[in-house]
Amino acid sequence: MDNKTTLGFLKQVDFLKSLPGLDSLSANCKERFLPKEEFLFKEGQTGDAMYIITSGNLEVFKENRVIAHRTTGEYLGEMALLGNKIRSASVKATTDVKAIEIHEKYFLEFLSINPKAFLPLFQTLAGRWKEDLQKIDSDNLELKNQIKLNQRFSRLLDDTVNEIFILEQDTYQITQANSKASQNLGYTLTELTSTYFNEVFQDLPWDELNEKFQNLIDKSLAQVSFENQNKRKDGSTYPVEVRIQYLHIEDPPLIYAIVEDISDKKAMEAHIKELAFYDSLTHLPNRNLIKDRFDIMLARAQRSNTKVAILSMDLDNFKVVNDSLGHEAGDQFLVQLADRFEGTLRKEDTFGRLGGDDFVILLHNIKDEYFPTKMAQRVINLMKEPMELQGKKFHSSFSIGIALFPSDGEDIETLFKNSDIAMYQAKESGGNSYRMYESSMHEKIISRLTLEQELWRAVKNKEFELHYQPKVNLSTDKVEGLEALIRWNHPDGKKVGPDVFIPIAEESRLIHKIWDWTFQVACGQIQEWCHKYGEAVKIGINLSGRQFELPDLVEQVKNVITTEGIHPKYLEIEVTETAVMSNVQVAIDILEQFRELGVQISIDDFGSGYTSLGYLKKLPIDTLKIDHSFIRDCTDNSNLAIIQGIITISQKMGFKTIAEGVETQEQHDFLKNLECDQFQGYLCSKALPAQEIEHLIWPGQGK
Ligand code: C2E
Ligand code: CA
Ligand code: CA
DSSP states (O other), X not given: OOHHHHHHHHTTSTTTTTOSOHHHHHXXXXXXXXXXXXXEEOTTOBOOEEEEEEESEEEEEETTEXXXXXXXXXXXXXXXXXXXXXXXXXEEESSOEEEEEEEHHHHHHHHHHOGGGHHHHHHHHHHHHHHHHHHHHHHHHHHHHHHHHHHHHHHHHHHSSSEEEEEOTTTOBEEEEOHHHHHHHTOOHHHHTTSBGGGGBSSOOHHHHHHHXXXXXXXXXXXXXXEEEEEOTTSOEEEEEEEEEEETTSSSOEEEEEEEEOHHHHHHHHHHHHHHHBOTTTOOBOHHHHHHHHHHHHHHHHHHTOEXXXXXXXXXXXXXXXXXXXXXXXXXHHHHHHHHTTTTSOTTSEEEEEETTEEEEEEEEEOSTTHHHHHHHHHHHHTSSOEEETTXXXXXXXXXXXXXXXXXXXXXXXXXXXXXXXHHHHHHTTSSEEEEOOHHHHHHHHHHHHHHHHHHHHHHHTOEEEEEEEEEETTTOOEEEEEEEEEEOOTTOOOOOHHHHXXXXXXXXXXXXXXXXXXXXXXXXXXXXXXXXXXXXXXXXXEOGGGGGOTTHHHHHHHHHHHHTOOGGGXXXXXXXXXXXXXXXXXXXXXXXXXXXXXXXXXXXXXXXXXXXHHHHHSOOXXXXXXXXXXXXXXXXXXXXXXXXXXXXXXXXXXXXXXEOOOSHHHHHHHHHTTOOEEESTTTOOOEEHHHHHHHHSTTOOO
16 A cells, blocks of 8 residues: 555544644554454453554454444554553454554654644544443443343352252253252253252152142242252262242242252261260260260160169279370270270160260160179170280270169169269279179268278377387397388277278378378387487388379488488388389389488288289399288198299399298298298287387387
C-alpha cells in the first residue's frame, strides 16, 4: 500500500484527521493481513498498537458476548497508543481482513513533534470511550448479571459440601447431580444420571425408598430425612444423612435430595464416646462404662434372679516395672496385658481398667457357681507367660478378689468395696492368687484400720520398747551379738507383735518413723554400755525394704553415729533377702554405703526368698541368717540339704552363718556339726529388755 492510500485511511480516523504531520506517521505504518476467524488480539492480552481496517469485517466481544462490529474505515485498539496496554476486549476477523497497524512507538514519536495533537486526541478518545461503555452497559448489564448469577449458583452447587440430586418423579432415577455427588460416589456425572437413587445406598430397596416418598407426595411432610450408608462405585461405604424434598410448584413436581457425608461427624461421635467410655491407653472400658454395664447387669440379674460376679484385679509388681524400666515401659506393659486378655471372656462380660494397675472383670448370668473362681484361675494362668519389655522378659501376676451379687452386696458400691477387700486379702497372702469375699474379711480390714490409727498414736507417744535377743557362738556358747526387736506396750494391754504391726507400718510412712526411733534407741544403748562397761555388744537392727526408698537413709545413719559418738563396729543392719531382691540395684548401692561407714550387713530370713548366686557375689554381705523355717525341722532331709547348702556357700563366699529360731539342744548340736557359726533362739534366750540382757552379758558387773 502506498503512502498516499495510507494517509487517506489515517485521515478517516476522527482523532487523527485534523492533525498536522500525518505524512511522517503514515511512512512508519505497517500493513497487516488477518485471515478469517483469526484473532487480532484477545481480551486481557497486552498490546502496543492500534489498527485501521482497510478491508474486511471484525467483531469485538467481551466474555464471549459480541459487543460491536467493525468494518472498513473503522479502527480498533486505540487505547494501546495511550499506554493502556491490556486489551479490554477480544477482536476476531469474520472475513479476511487487511489493516494498517500504527505502533505505539511511532505514534508517540509523532505526538512528540506535534504536542498540540494531544488535546484533540484525548477529547476524542474520552468521548468514544464513554460512548462505548454506555453501550456495553445498557445492552449487556442485565444479561451479564444473569450469567454471573447463574454461574455463581452452579459453582455453589458444585462447591457445596453436600451431594445434590434431582430425581425423576416416578422411578427416582437421577436426572441431575452436582459434582460433589460424582466425587463422593466415584461415578462420572453421566454414569450417575443413568442410576436409580436407591442404588447409591448400600442397603435401601426401592420399595423402602418409595415408602419414604409417600409422605412427601401426599404432602403430610415437607421433608423426609434419614441416615444411611452410601455405597461408592468401588463398593466401599460411608455414612450419610439424606434430606428429600418435593417442589410441588414445578410441573411435574421437582424432587431433590441433599445428601451429607457424615463420616467426620460419626468419627467425632465415636471419638467422644471412646474418650468418655474407654481408657485411652488400653482402649478397654473405663470406670464410666464399667459402672454403666454393672448397672445394667445388676438390673437384669434382679429381674431374672441370676448372679453377677465382680473380680477386682490388681497387679502385684507393677510398681517395679514402672520404677525400674520407666513409665513408658509401664504403659507398654499395660497395653500388652490388655491384648493378652482378648478372647478370654464371653462377649457379654466386661474386662475393663479402673486406672493405674487396677482392672476389673464383670461376669453376668452366672449359672455355674464355680465360674467366677474358674475365671480367676484362668487370669492367673494367663499371667504365667512373662511379658517382653525392652527385650527383657518380665514376670507379673494379679491379686484377685471376687464378690458376688446378691450374696456379697446388692449395690455397686458394696460389691466394689467387698471385691476390693477380698483382693487385699489375696495380695496379703503373697499375691498371684484369688480370694472370694467373706464377711469376716470386712472385720479384719476394720481392725487393721484401727491398728494403723493406733500405731500413729504409738509413734507419737513413744509406746515402743526395744528388746534384745542374743546371738550365740555355736562352738563357745558365748554371746557375740544381739538383735534389737521392737515391742509395743499397748496402753490397753493388748499384745500386738511386730510380725503384725510392722507390715502395716510398712504400708505407710510410719515405718520410717519407727526406724528413726529404733536406730536412735539402739545407738543410745550402745553408747550407754560403752560408758558403763567400757565396751558394748554388736546390735543388729532390722531394716525394712521400704527404707531403700529414702534418699537420705545413709546420711541420717551417719549423722546419728557421729552425734552419738559410737563405733560403727557395734552396728549391724538386718535386711531380708526378699527386700534386697525386689530392688537389687538400689539395695546394693545403699548397703555398700553402709559397709563403707563400717556398719555390717546381715541378710535376714535367707533361703525363704530367691537369690541367684550371681547376685550373692555382688552383695556386700557379712552374715547370712538361715531362715527359722528350715531350723524348725532341721532333721528333715530336704531342710538338711538346704541348711548344708547355705552354710557351704556362705563359707565359700567368706560370710558368717547364723541360724535363727533355735529352740532345742538337738538343733544346736546339729548346727554345730554343720559348722554353722552362730545361733539365735529361745534355747539361749528370748528377746529381753536391756537391763535383763545386761545381766546376761556382764553378770555382776557395772560401774
Ligand atoms: P525377724 O527379724 O526374723 O526376727 C526374729 C523373730 O523370731 C522375732 O520375732 C523373734 O522374737 C522370733 N524368735 C526368736 N527366737 C525364736 C525361737 O527360738 N523360736 C521362735 N518361734 N521364734 C523366735 P518378733 O520379735 O515377733 O519379730 C518378728 C519380725 O518383726 C522380725 O522377724 C522382724 O522382721 C520384724 N521386726 C521386729 N522388730 C523390728 C524392728 O525394730 N524394725 C523392723 N523393721 N522390723 C522388726
Ligand atoms: Ca531380723
Ligand atoms: Ca529372721
